[in-house]
Amino acid sequence: MAEKTDEKLEDLFFNNKVDFYRSVLVEQNNYLNDHISKKVDKAIALSEEIETSKKSQEIEKAKAEFLEKHKDENINFDELVVFYNEELPQKFKREIDKLNGVQFFQAIYDLFKAAQGENIQEGEAYDRREEERSLPKEVIGNGVSSSANAKNQSVMTRF
Numbered sequence: 001m002a003e004k005t006d007e008k009l010e011d012l013f014f015n016n017k018v019d020f021y022r023s024v025l026v027e028q029n030n031y032l033n034d035h036i037s038k039k040v041d042k043a044i045a046l047s048e049e050i051e052t053s054k055k056s057q058e059i060e061k062a063k064a065e066f067l068e069k070h071k072d073e074n075i076n077f078d079e080l081v082v083f084y085n086e087e088l089p090q091k092f093k094r095e096i097d098k099l100n101g102v103q104f105f106q107a108i109y110d111l112f113k114a115a116q117g118e119n120i121q122e123g124e125a126y127d128r129r130e131e132e133r134s135l136p137k138e139v140i141g142n143g144v145s146s147s148a149n150a151k152n153q154s155v156m157t158r159f
Helices: 007-015 017-069 077-087 090-097 102-134 147-151
Strands: none
Touching: 007 017, 017 102, 077 102, 090 102
16 A cells, blocks of 8 residues: 555545545455455355365265165166156155255155156056057947847847
8 A cells, every 4th residue: 555655645644534544445445356355256166166076975975875775776877867857846856855865865766666656557557548448338239138038048049
């Protein structure tokens, strides 16, 4: 600040204290913005990057533990990610996001298996409905109480 002191600033010091302090505060803010704000922003960005890195390491560790726990089930992790991002309702996502580590992946996997079971059951029900549609609605033939049966008592001559 001493280097930037000129005659105008000295006059303000002696004649107008309010303008002098205003000028000093403006210079002080300019210095802080030029030199310190950049460093603070950089420090915040680095701390966020470190936090993100730690979280991603924890997620990878939990993922590895989950896959190790279910290695005999041949889980396609990409399908779980797609299921979580696209098919899972927000209500379930909020609850699952509260879980940590392996519990998070286990909850997604349990819901995924339940959804797959529903899809299989829906597929079977759809196949049954298709089969019922292909069957005729009414069989053509003579009923038991028809007048033709009165003449022919034999089962073989009924139709």
